[in-house]
Amino acid sequence: MTHKLILFDIDGTLLHAGKTPSTVFTESIGSVVGKTVKFPKQIFFGRTDTFIIREMLRQHLETPADGEYYRIKEHFIHRMKERFPQSDDGFLIPGIKQYLGKLRGESDIHLGLVTGNFKETAFVKLSHFGLDDYFETGGFGDDAEDRPELLRQAVEKANQHYGRLFSSEDIVVVGDTLHDIHSAHHWGYRSVAVSHIRDKDTLLEGKPDVLIENYNGLKDSRVLFE
Numbered sequence: 001m002t003h004k005l006i007l008f009d010i011d012g013t014l015l016h017a018g019k020t021p022s023t024v025f026t027e028s029i030g031s032v033v034g035k036t037v038k039f040p041k042q043i044f045f046g047r048t049d050t051f052i053i054r055e056m057l058r059q060h061l062e063t064p065a066d067g068e069y070y071r072i073k074e075h076f077i078h079r080m081k082e083r084f085p086q087s088d089d090g091f092l093i094p095g096i097k098q099y100l101g102k103l104r105g106e107s108d109i110h111l112g113l114v115t116g117n118f119k120e121t122a123f124v125k126l127s128h129f130g131l132d133d134y135f136e137t138g139g140f141g142d143d144a145e146d147r148p149e150l151l152r153q154a155v156e157k158a159n160q161h162y163g164r165l166f167s168s169e170d171i172v173v174v175g176d177t178l179h180d181i182h183s184a185h186h187w188g189y190r191s192v193a194v195s196h197i198r199d200k201d202t203l204l205e206g207k208p209d210v211l212i213e214n215y216n217g218l219k220d221s222r223v224l225f226e
């Protein structure tokens, strides 16, 4: 039996977190940089939290240092824990819970995360939507600035966690941006793109192996990777 590893991105792929994370991010960076910092909206798509903070520091401070990075990170995580549970403008990508339930029932399928979120804020979001029980391993934005490195770490951790060496053709990356598609192909993995809150044509430019709008009507749980 060939064992498969399916790695899910979070934002735009499992759920849409609403406005709270970017509002809190802006406040956290502002509190350290000392002024209100404007974000180009695109900066969030498919980027790691580490990249976003370091990039904003590079743009707004003459000599960005690690101290500022860690102060912003701490502020952000603290405020997300306070505020995100009260937010009500987020939603699950349709069909995801049922789909994860099906995948979890398959003994040859193993699940993991590959997300630019910090680990703590990833689980703030997942818990809020009741998805925290599905994932035992993952790569998070704490350790990597760019997406291919993040994915490499996610696979390495999954290999260790599940005690096997998944081969590249048995690894599937599910995401909602071109960064997710490119990082999957960078390592020779299969890419599934989810267009529910994104533009289909933009995603098709990245040539994902499969494109779906959401998880509704996926009768066969294997349709995404066989």
Ligand SMILES: [Mg+2]
Residues within 6 Å of the ligand: 009, 010, 011, 012, 013, 045, 046, 175, 176, 177
């Ligand atoms: Mg995403």
